[in-house]
Amino acid sequence: MDARVERETPSNSKHKGRGEVNEVRKVIMVVLIMVMLGYIIIWIIMPTNLYKNNWKVKMSTTLKSTYFGTYGLSLLIFVFPVLFIAVLGSLYLHDGTKYVDYDKPRKEDKSRRWLGRWRRPLLVRGPLGIVSGIELSFLMMFIALIAWSLTTYLHVGYAKIKVHGGQRWLYKWEATIFRLGLTGNICLSLLFYPVTRGSSILPLLGLTSEGSIKYHIWLGHLTMTLFTAHGLSYIPLWYVAGEISQALNWTKTGVSNIAGELSLFFGLILWATTYPRIRRKCFELFYYTHHLYILFITFFFFHVGIGFAFYMLPGFYLFVLDRYLRFLQSSQSVRLLYARVLPSSSSSSSSSSLELNFAKNSGLSYNPNSMIFVNVPSISKLQWHPFTVTSSSNLEEDKLSVVIKVQGTWTRKLYDLVSSSSVDRLQVSVEGPYGPASKQLLRHDTLVLVSGGNGITPFISIIQELLFVSTNMKCQTPKIILISTFKNSIDLSMLNLIIPLSCSTSDLSNLDLQIKAYVTREKEPSEDYLKQPQTIWFKPNATDSPISRSLGKNNWLWLGAIIMSSFIGFLVFMGLLTRYYIYPIDHNTNDIFPQAARTIYYVLILCGCMVLVASGAFLWNKKRNAMETKQITNMEGITPQATPESRFYNADRELESLPHQSILESTEVHFGERPNLKKLLFECKESSVGVFASGPRGLRHEVAAICGAGLVENLHFESISFSW
Structure with a gap:
């Protein structure tokens, strides 16, 4: 164990090594905070004209290529920062496991006392449960972000309407419900982080997956509220406008309405079974219907296209990777x-x-x-x-x-x-x-x-x-x-x-x-x-094995390597596919090559890279775990001396x-x-x-x-x- 190894190390070298690790961790944390703040700023300014007419235009022109098409910008500012945080966070957490500081003094300074006050429960009884001052503060800031995004989206959208007279209200109606969907995507982008059990991001914030379930619940309700308002409001709009046939529209290169309706349908079923009384009394129903998130996300991708899906992809990607690693671990029987x-x-x-x-x-x-x-x-x-x-x-x-x-x-x-x-x-x-x-x-x-x-x-x-x-x-x-x-x-x-x-x-x-x-x-x-x-x-069985981490002792290092390797692999194969298959057809116009086919290709490449890299890492560590398991070969040794039948x-x-x-x-x-x-x-x-x-x-x-x-x-x- 790490603690025993550290205790056997000479005191001066122990503290020297601990100090070096702490310095490295401080540098990593500073970089992580800077990247995280930059990522948040992007979401704040995204609804504004400054981003749409200035930053986005310039960056899109620069990043547009025959290898990544028009999606280079989304990959750079929405996918890369989160995966960079996940990889660097894995290194930070790995360094934190090297030394277990049992000698840390328990005296609290002013900053700790100040933080302790903010950690006190402010709300106890209510729909949100027990909420501390810190949680309430971040909740209010997130609600402010949602309100800011929606009002800014509406302000910018209304300004683009050039129609005057009696039909103007229809255009404003359409602009409003369209912006509800854009705002809902902010919630969806965060929805999967709290339920990623092996996350390297949650521990950076002092959170665990179990303790973050309530955040997933809050985000889920808000996501489905916005998406339901977005989806259902189109039906009366199309009826009033005399375009009810739009409900059955699945365009080749644009937004697919049918896919959006199917995504909302599965989402509503999932949402209905989260009602507390159903979840507690019919847990199996809640558990099984929750797997409809696969269809919900699949048709969401078809609905908006892979380019827009890149906004929420990082959280979902980390969740799917974690889910696959859990599947690999659970495929073994334990002793x-x-x-x-x-x-x-x-x-x-x-x-x-x-x-x-x-x-x-x-x-x-x-x-x-x-x-x-x-x-x-x-x-x-x-x-x-x-x-x-x-x-x-x-x-x-x-x-x-x-x-x-x-x-x-x-x-x-x-x-x-x-x-x-x-x-x-x-x-x-x-x-x-x-x-x-x-x-x-x-x-x-x-x-x-x-x-x-x-x-x-x-x-x-x-x-x-x-x-x-x-x-x-x-x-x-x-x-x-x-x-x-x-x-x-x-x-x-x-x-x-x-x-x-x-x-x-x-x-x-x-x-x-x-x-x-x-x-x-x-x-x-x-x-x-x-x-x-x-x-x-x-009785022992030869097929059973001791419980071990799917990625071994250096779990965080392996996780960071898998995230980095699979994403690099995705970029390589995506670039090759785009350059030599998609680009010759549509030349970055996005109005010739089928959007659904492009989405399928990109998702298959991403999942394929993830499965190959994660499986390789798992099998490598499984062999190493098997070697360590040989030290516990005679499981009967701890079995009491009793008759075989007893x-x-x-x-x-x-x-x-x-x-x-x-x-x-x-x-x-x-x-x-x-x-x-x-x-x-x-x-x-x-x-x-x-x-x-x-x-x-x-x-x-x-x-x-x-x-x-x-x-x-x-x-x-x-x-x-x-x-x-």
């Missing part, structure tokens, strides 16, 4: 070592939980609060479900764990399958893990972890990571206060999972850990609440030490009441208190309201939501 079935109440099936433990490559490192997506083909070949990783990659180098609570049909089938004595092997595929790019655990004096029910799972990884830091790195760690709320006393068994089987409660002596548990529906504990989890071992295991050595029972016995448990969160939080007097909330929406909103009220200055809130 499921064992499961721990937690005790449950016979009267309530929803209290059933289990922990799955997978073998992982020792070189796979991830941060707390990471998550993986799990697929069990024997239950459903298409359904993927996200789960928070509960283990620490530093504390357990060869194992990755997740906790699954029965909350629906899929989880119930998995629970029954795992606990069934007839199954000795379970085929499982995973995607991930995905998580924050850096650790932010040592910057606070105290960590208050507030959870409700299954919301405790991300906090298990945090506690285990701090356990590693305090034990192995010999660093001072924050005081930890875990406040957990459960419905029934049997659910207290979730606390058993804080300490992995490889550790004991004596290791917790290095941590200042307080656990306060609240059981809301019972006045006294049940008989089985101290019962131990049941361990179920699975899959249920309660080892004597585990029962003798009773490490997990000690956790429950040392826990402060309150029955028949809820925690007074305001009182508990205000009792924390340290200068910097990090407050993490995970669980039901009401719990997160309550904690956010307390931290955002501004009654105390030392509370710093961070929500961990399950938006899937």
Whole structure:
């Protein structure tokens, strides 16, 4: 692991190397900020006459060539900057993984305190959910950009109308709805960034894909609102103008109305199933219809043409590349070592939980609060479900764990399958893990972890990571206060999972850990609440492999190389196709060669380059991962000594030490009441208190309201939501 290698390095060379890396990262960040600002400025001035009549004309004349046709300008100012940021961002993130700074002081200067105020929740209850000051500021700036673009587009468009008299209003109507589509393209250009799980852009902004889902939702609603207004408004316009036949128009070289209508049709179906009640109660319907984005984008390309599609192509390209890499990773079956079935109440099936433990490559490192997506083909070949990783990659180098609570049909089938004595092997595929790019655990004096029910799972990884830091790195760690709320006393068994089987409660002596548990529906504990989890071992299979990143240890470097190589390949083959096939036909007039054919050719070239480069990188790293996997050849070595027929295991050595029972016995448990969160939080007097909330929406909103009220200055809130 990187942390262990760094610890073995001499102190002076360690700090020297860290300083050099930090200097390089600062330079990269300055360049990234400059490019990003330039890209934003282009979007701001694009609706103006300055851009259309001056900049665009000059740059189009300069960049017009027989190799790129009239699309050189779009490639240069809309595609290249984003991919440049993605590539350079990959290098920045790779450099950030070289040194793990566990010695970073937790004292906050004025700038951090100022930033902390902006990170406080300003909106808690409402359609937007929990929104911090920074998020609200950027949201208002984005709305201002949309308003500016639409009003400027309309002002410029109305000025071009030369018709006077009674028909002028029809032209203004057409100009208005056309500009609604142009404005909607701004939203569409950003729509896919938040859902690119392996993105190298989101971490640059301090974001994760899971935490950015709400931005995707906001952008999706705004995109479909503008596109729906744009598309449906043409129908009455054509009717009034006596041109209803335009609804069936598919021009050879211009805008295709039929393609636009089909794109809107699929988009509306997708949009309708995102209604919260449908998404929660019919998740499979929501999940499957969401794949209509493929048809939505395909017909959008046919509708506007590839030239205009270049405006939104970068975000979609990075998403498709990430999706293909996820497909390659998920094509392998992973090695499921064992499961721990937690005790449950016979009267309530929803209290059933289990922990799955997978073998992982020792070189796979991830941060707390990471998550993986799990697929069990024997239950459903298409359904993927996200789960928070509960283990620490530093504390357990060869194992990755997740906790699954029965909350629906899929989880119930998995629970029954795992606990069934007839199954000795379970085929499982995973995607991930995905998580924050850096650790932010040592910057606070105290960590208050507030959870409700299954919301405790991300906090298990945090506690285990701090356990590693305090034990192995010999660093001072924050005081930890875990406040957990459960419905029934049997659910207290979730606390058993804080300490992995490889550790004991004596290791917790290095941590200042307080656990306060609240059981809301019972006045006294049940008989089985101290019962131990049941361990179920699975037989190894030669086709299974440990979990590893699809691009290996140097994941960010490989990702940057794939983005750069595939784009260069696209430019080369696009140039050859244009110069020797398309240009001899239309000579850059764009009114002879079919627009649909040009779009198909360019998209096939782009996807082909992406698939070839990504597949090559994946296969190369798969071989390297296989070599490392040989170090874990005898998987039975960690299997307990038991009869071959036995899959249920309660080892004597585990029962003798009773490490997990000690956790429950040392826990402060309150029955028949809820925690007074305001009182508990205000009792924390340290200068910097990090407050993490995970669980039901009401719990997160309550904690956010307390931290955002501004009654105390030392509370710093961070929500961990399950938006899937």
